[in-house]
Amino acid sequence: MIRLARISVCIVAMTIQPASAQRLPWFGVDPLVADALGALRETDHWIATAIKPFHPPTVIEGRDDGAAIPSFDPTQHLRYRLVDMRPGTPRAVFLLLAWHSISGNGPSPGVIMQQVVTAAGRRWHIACEFRDYGLSLTLLDRRSHGWRHFRVASGEYGWRPATFTPDAPLPGGAPEGAMECVPLVLTEFPP
Amino acid sequence: MMATAAVFRAALALSLAIPPAAAQRLPWSSIDPKAAVALRAFRQTDHWVAEALEDNYDGERLGRHTEERRSYNFDPASDLRYRVVGMRQGAPPAVFLLFEWSPVRGNARPLASSCRKS
Structure with missing residues (x-):
């Protein structure tokens, strides 16, 4: 009995960390x-092709230091x-590829990935492509088909049901519930 | 007169900068740049994990998933956990990098390394 008590006290002392x-x-x-x-990355979208990694890293010709062309790095x-x-509906994922190799000194390309729930499971669908400088995106109060409008550097976007999934052509077109974002007001950029 | 114009201009600038009440401005998220720099520095070393990170396990597919099998190549978006921690006052923060990535981990606990700017 005493042994059991001693063991349990020991366990409690080990699990509770000191207050600080x-x-x-x-x-x-x-x-x-x-x-x-x-x-x-699985699609044939031009961004997917552009962020395809090099293996082994490609060395720039004629450079003694063996500088390699950097691959796209999600951490940076x-x-x-x-x-x-x-x-x-599942949350939409805004992805912005803020990488000089594909954006130069202009706004970076980005896509909205929509997760469509179908009978066969969840599938990803590219809702649209846009451009932004990576500071902030603005959600607007207006909605179409229940989907909220938004504004990025390349303009204000609304929504309509998608008829196809870009760069992943399917025999039956886009899955039901897939949406497409379309620019409503083009913002002139650079300002 | 000049003052009125200045006030008017300031009010205009303010009204342009503030979105209407219902609009919502969201910053973009990203991995902490300190962690990104630490990971890049770690990848330059001869540490065995750093060398493993560069290996290609996918053949021609290079990081793309297929229906049969997911990509095994290191992808910081899914395989990296990190934390930037002030370990000692006055010193630059340490960056904890944790590799939750099966090629270096197997089914054991994930591997961690801590980098400090020196």
Whole structure:
């Protein structure tokens, strides 16, 4: 009995940390965002081709230091945002590829990845492509088909049902519930 | 007169800068740049994990998933956990990098390394 008590006291002492200890969670990219990026990479979209990694790293000809062309690195070049665009649907994933190799000194290209729930399971669908400078995106109060309008550097966007999924042509067209974002007001840029 | 014009201009600038009440401005998220720099520095080393990160496990597919199998290549978006921590006052923060990535982890606990700017 005493032995049992001693063991349990020992266990309690080991599990409870001293008052001044501080427990921190690890940080990482939201798994839904990582999944959306993986789905984008599977497509034939020009961005997917542009962010395709080199293996082994390609060395620039004629450079003695053997400088390699850098591959796309999500830790440095990816901006993202999970947004509730319509209640009752999975959150849309905004991906912005803020990488000089593809954006130059203009706004960076980005896509919205929509997760469509079908009878066969969840599928990713590219809702549209846009451009932004990576500072902020604005959600507007207006909605079409229940989907919230938004504004980025390349303009203000509304929504309509999608008829096809870009760069992943399917025999039956876009899955039911797939949406497409369309520019409504083009903003002139650079200002 | 000049003052009125200036006030008017300031009010105009303000009204342009503030979106209407219903609009919502969201910043973009990203991985902490300190963690990104630390990872890049770590990848330059001869540490065995750093060398493993560069390996290609996917053949021609290079990081693309297929229906049969997901990509095994290191993808910081899904395989990296990190934390930037002030370990000692006055010193630059340390960056904890955790590789939750099966080629270096197997089914054991993930591997961690801590980098400090020096």
